Amino acid sequence: MQIDFTLSRNAFGRLVLTDAAGVAHEGVVPVRAFPIGAPDDGLALVSTEGHELAWLDRLDVLPADMRALVKEELAAREFMPEVARIAGVTTYATPSTWTVETNRGTADFVLKGEEDIRRLGPQTLLITDSHGIHFLIRDLGQLDKPSRKILDRFL
Known part of the structure; x- marks a missing residue:
């Protein structure tokens, strides 16, 4: 694949894509096509107006x-902790406060309703808290038995 653009950061730390014609597009945002299922496959570089400037298969x-600049930008805008264990819930009725251990530390969040737990695949769940933050359970089989038991009450 031919790369006909360059990426850099401006003085304000914003990502700048300079295309083959020499036009600089400031504030470029990388957007993954499949952020959970295939995070390294399919990535668009999008202008501040929402126009795709470049597409990368990988x-x-x-x-x-x-690649380092794109990864830095993605890390800054994507925040999706992965749940390793559910330590507890305040009640099995919603709304309820959950305490979870994630790859980013312990977190408490409010689950507004059971509909905020979505299946993304046979073993993958996405939980959205009351503030819109997504918590990912990549593989239900990797959770301990008490965590799976708590989840079963909400699914």
Whole structure:
């Protein structure tokens, strides 16, 4: 795949895509096509107006320096802790406050309703808290038995 653009950061830390014609697009945002199922496959670089400026089949087609910039940008805008264990819930009726252990530490959040737990696949769940933050359970089979028992009460 031919890369006909460059990526850099401006003085304000915003991502800048300079296309083959030499036009600089400031404030470019990388958007994953499949952020959970295939995070490194299918990535668009989008302008502040929402127009796709470039499409990448895979993130690894970029040179190392540009790939690092894209990964930094993604890390800054994507916040989706992965749940390793459910420590407890205040009640089995909603709304309820959940205490979970994630890859980013312990967190408490409010689950407004059972509909805020969505299945993304046979073993993958996405839980949205009352503030719109998404918590990912990548593999139900990896959770301990008490955590699965709590989840079963809500599914």
